[in-house]
Amino acid sequence: MASIVPDSRMAPGPLLLALVSLALLPLSAQAMDPDDPDYDPLEDDSLWGDTVSPDDTQTTSPEIKFLTEEPEQVPHHHQNQITLSQSSLEDGWVELRQCHNDIAPIRRMVIAYNEQRIEDLQVESTTNIDQAEARGDRVDLRGVHKDSEVCVTARMRVIEHEGDGVYKMENGPFVRRFLDGYFPMRVTIAVNWGDLDLRLEDTEPEAQEGFEVVESDHGIILDTLFEGELRTQVRLRNAE
Structure with missing residues (x-):
């Protein structure tokens, strides 16, 4: 699954809207030679800044x-804006705009996605980040400073038709982790279906203190601040 090792990898789970799995993991301290044909900068401890204690x-x-x-x-605030169309209900593909705010300062970070579930990944904008480049199924960030933000756009296949007019999106795990510790994280998911004749069937977890569910005729918003590992499920039904 995805991880933030002083790099941050975020990958959808099978078929679904697992847009982020943030796990703060340590790198092994080792000297590496950039001239080595097997050199991988993501494994080179000398490239990284300080990790979270x-x-x-x-x-x-x-x-x-x-x-x-x-x-x-x-x-860290992880925001997702998901736009459904009629074709989304047929083939599972949606339009995604995703932003990461207040990323911990670090010299390099990689945001990686499930390559089978994403296409047309592009960097839309950055703030207080020296360099950001989208390459296939990942975004490579260099020089992440305080008060940073990166926003990307893409198409993702995240809708599953359960039958009988019900569509499901499962999300997670969302987690920000270092060694054995779990850190606070905010996740916001806004799903917009416009004029499609849909309504919210249910969510898991259910709306509760600390996990807000806002409904309208044209979409929903999930917003939560948490520690640990979060997995969510959203089920939509044709309103006819």
């Missing part, structure tokens, strides 16, 4: 815990 962790359990108060440090 495990002493700052909030919990060591993957069990989801919704937060009702903002942590002292502004958490």
